[in-house]
Amino acid sequence: MTEDNKIGYAVLGLGVGKSHVESALGCEKCRLVAVCDIKAEKVKSVTDQHPEVTGYTDFEDLIRDERVDIISVCLPSAMHADYAIRAMEAGKHVLIEKPMDITCEAIDRIERARIKTGKKVGGIYQNRNNAVMKPLKEAVDSGKLGKIFLGTFAVKWLREPSYFEGEHSWHGTWAMDGGGSLINQAVHTLDIMQWIMGKPVTVSSVMSVNNHSIESEDLTASVFTFENGATATFLSTTCCYPGLSTDIQVYGTDGSVEIDGDKLKLWKIKGEDERDEEDMLDRYGRGNRIAAAYQPGMKYGHITQVEDMIDAVIEDRDPQIMPKEAKKAVKLIESVYLSARTGETVKIDW
Numbered sequence: 001m002t003e004d005n006k007i008g009y010a011v012l013g014l015g016v017g018k019s020h021v022e023s024a025l026g027c028e029k030c031r032l033v034a035v036c037d038i039k040a041e042k043v044k045s046v047t048d049q050h051p052e053v054t055g056y057t058d059f060e061d062l063i064r065d066e067r068v069d070i071i072s073v074c075l076p077s078a079m080h081a082d083y084a085i086r087a088m089e090a091g092k093h094v095l096i097e098k099p100m101d102i103t104c105e106a107i108d109r110i111e112r113a114r115i116k117t118g119k120k121v122g123g124i125y126q127n128r129n130n131a132v133m134k135p136l137k138e139a140v141d142s143g144k145l146g147k148i149f150l151g152t153f154a155v156k157w158l159r160e161p162s163y164f165e166g167e168h169s170w171h172g173t174w175a176m177d178g179g180g181s182l183i184n185q186a187v188h189t190l191d192i193m194q195w196i197m198g199k200p201v202t203v204s205s206v207m208s209v210n211n212h213s214i215e216s217e218d219l220t221a222s223v224f225t226f227e228n229g230a231t232a233t234f235l236s237t238t239c240c241y242p243g244l245s246t247d248i249q250v251y252g253t254d255g256s257v258e259i260d261g262d263k264l265k266l267w268k269i270k271g272e273d274e275r276d277e278e279d280m281l282d283r284y285g286r287g288n289r290i291a292a293a294y295q296p297g298m299k300y301g302h303i304t305q306v307e308d309m310i311d312a313v314i315e316d317r318d319p320q321i322m323p324k325e326a327k328k329a330v331k332l333i334e335s336v337y338l339s340a341r342t343g344e345t346v347k348i349d350w
């Protein structure tokens with residue numbers, strides 16, 4: 001707690017961690033009290049602008065700071081569990097970037113530490129809070145789309161060679177990133193696939209490296225089958241010039257929904273007239289680059305999850321994404337890579 005009785009917030013790792021910094025600075029219920037990065041210049045770039053924030057280059061100093069209640073863990077992915085567990089053991093709550101770690105085993109360690117220390121653990125999957133996801137989720141869960149039989153998901157992004165070089169050379173490595181386009185870029189969409197479509201039971205995959213000097217993959221293609229009988233295709237790549245969108249398309253016996261990035265592209269439900277469809281496209285599609293930004297009172301991106309984490313601590317409740325939930329996409333990633341390596345269809349061992 002801070003002297004004025006606000007939640008003390010800290011950010012560890014100042015790459016995407018800068019979004020957590022901005023979110024904490026913008027939240028009235030907390031004070032950003034500290035940032036930490038082994039690179040002193042990154043720490044200075046925050047403390048120069050915000051002299052009230054303490055800068056650390058040593059994690060041990062950060063966890064000794066008694067004002068700090070919550071730490072956003074924004075380190076390279078394979079470091080998440082070790083640092084989050086040490087933070088919890090030092091009495092801090094943690095909000096952990098995606099993927100929560102690169103293996104289910106590591107996420108299980110986080111879960112055990114959560115139970116042992118009684119601290120709160122949240123995971124980041126901010127795209128679940130894109131405005132357009134709410135009507136899609138409701139249409140599926142309420143049965144409005146009928147029986148879901150097909151989903152097609154495609155993450156068609158581009159990453160330049162520089163993304164995998166220098167201080168970012170951990171990207172695309174099995175040891176630190178846990179893989180390539182699937183675990184780093186497409187994990188959000190894979191999480192959304194299982195969140196919307198239900199429990200996958202088998203997967204058949206291939207993977208390849210096409211246009212990068214990396215050891216893992218820059219393309220995966222998978223076919224999933226689901227407990228409810230549905231089928232989904234899932235593509236991830238970082239090779240699509242000049243960087244294309246993310247397609248999320250869900251088809252049920254009573255309707256079809258197609259999303260392009262975070263914009264609604266098609267909304268067709270049996271029994272709804274054209275005006276309903278037009279209304280949905282006006283609200284969630286067309287020129288709305290980020291539909292949430294156009295919805296009064298709604299927020300987009302990391303801020304939703306940083307605020308949720310702070311509220312979870314204040315209200316003593318679970319954060320939006322618990323380790324068990326964060327683990328599901330990582331389970332699917334392990335299964336895709338296993339199938340691609342062995343050439344076999346993998347039964348997903350939940």
Ligand SMILES: NC(=O)c1ccc[n+]([C@@H]2O[C@H](COP(=O)([O-])OP(=O)(O)OC[C@H]3O[C@@H](n4cnc5c(N)ncnc54)[C@H](O)[C@@H]3O)[C@@H](O)[C@H]2O)c1
Nearest residue numbers: 013014015016017036037038039074075076077097098099
């Ligand atoms: N949610 C999203 O949209 C999103 C976007 C990008 C990255 N991420 C995730 O965030 C995490 C970080 O990715 P990034 O792109 O910011 O990486 P990055 O390499 O840009 O940043 C990581 C930072 O951690 C620092 N660091 C490394 N070891 C440290 C240590 N021991 N103590 C303190 N600081 C240390 C590095 O100096 C670097 O500044 C990854 O897990 C990634 O998957 C999430």
